[in-house]
Amino acid sequence: QVQLVESGGGLVQAGGSLRLSCAVSGRTFSNCDMAWFRQAPGKEREFVAFVSWSGFTYYADSVKGRFTISRDNAENTVYLEMNNLKPEDTAVYLCTTRRLGSSGRLYSRYEYDYWGQGTQVTVSS
Numbered sequence: 275q276v277q278l279v280e281s282g283g284g285l286v287q288a289g290g291s292l293r294l295s296c297a298v299s300g301r302t303f304s305n306c307d308m309a310w311f312r313q314a315p316g317k318e319r320e321f322v323a324f325v326s327w328s329g330f331t332y333y334a335d336s337v338k339g340r341f342t343i344s345r346d347n348a349e350n351t352v353y354l355e356m357n358n359l360k361p362e363d364t365a366v367y368l369c370t371t372r373r374l375g376s377s378g379r380l381y382s383r384y385e386y387d388y389w390g391q392g393t394q395v396t397v398s399s
Contacts, residue, residue, distance in 0.1 A: 275300050276298070276299070276300035276301045276371065276387075276388040277298070277299045277300055277388075277390075278296055278297070278298050278369050278370070278371065278388055278389065278390035279296065279297045279390055279391070280294060280295065280296045280367065280368065280369055280390045280391065280392060280393040281294070281295050281296075281297075281393060282294040282295050282393060283367060283393030283394045283395045283396075284394075284395070284396070285396045285397075285398065286359055286395075286396070286397055286398070287397070287398050288359060288360055288361055288397055288398065288399050289358055289359065290359050290397070291355070291356060291357045291358075291359065292356045292359065292395060293353060293354070293355050293356070294310070294353065294354040294356070294367055294369075294393060294395075295351055295352075295353055296308070296310075296351060296352045296353075296354075296369030296390055297349075297350060297351050298350045298351070298352070298369075298371065299350065301371060301388075303345075303347055303350040304327060304347040305327050305374070306327055306371050306372065306374075307324065307325070307326045307327055307371070307372035307376075307380070308324070308325050308343075308345060308352040308369060308370070308371060308372070309321065309322070309323065309324040309325070309343075309369070309370050309372065309380065309386060310322040310323045310324075310343060310352075310354045310367055310368070310369050310370075311367070311368050311369075311370060311383060311386075312363075312365035312366065312367045312368070312395075313365055313366050313368065313392075314364060314365040314366075317365075319368070319383050320334070320365075321334050321381040321382075321383070322334055322337055322341065322354070322367070323337065323341055323342075323343035323354060324343065324380045324381070325343045325344065325345050325352060329345070331343055332380060332381070334381070336362075337356075337363075340356065340357050340358045340359075341354060341355065341356050341357070342354070342355040342357075343355075352369055354367065354369075356395070359395075359397045360397060361397045361398065361399045362397075363395060363397050364395060364396050364397050365394075365395060366392040366393065366394050366395075367392060367393050367394075367395055368389050368390050368391075368392040369389075369390050370383075370386040370387075370388060370389045370390070371386060371387060371388045372385055372386050372387075373385060373386065373387045
C-alpha cells in the first residue's frame with residue numbers, strides 16, 4: 275500500500291520560510307515523479323512544484339524563485355523549501371505521486387494517483 279505523509283507546516287509571518295517534507299512508502303521512490311499541490315478553502319487544488327525521478331523540476335509561476343522542490347532517494351522523501359512566504363500562499367499542501375508511465379500535463383492533478391493527507395501552511399500579514 276502506497277502511503278505519503280507530509281510534515282513541516284505551521285504558522286509563519288509574511289516574508290518567512292518553511293520547509294515541508296513528504297515521506298513515501300509502498301512504492302519504489304527512485305522511480306517516482308513527485309509533485310506538491312495546495313488547496314485553499316473554497317478553491318480548486320492548485321499545482322505548486324514537480325520533480326521527476328531524474329531531478330528535472332518545474333514550478334507554478336506564482337512560486338517560481340521563492341519555492342524549491344528537491345528529493346532524497348535514500349530517505350524516500352521529497353521536500354518543498356518555501357521562502358519569502360506571502361499570505362496568498364496559505365493553504366493545505368499535499369504531496370503526490372505521478373501515475374507510473376504517465377507523460378501528460380505534469381501540472382494537472384489527474385496525472386497523479388496517490389496523495390498524502392496534507393499539512394497546513396498559514397502565512398499572516
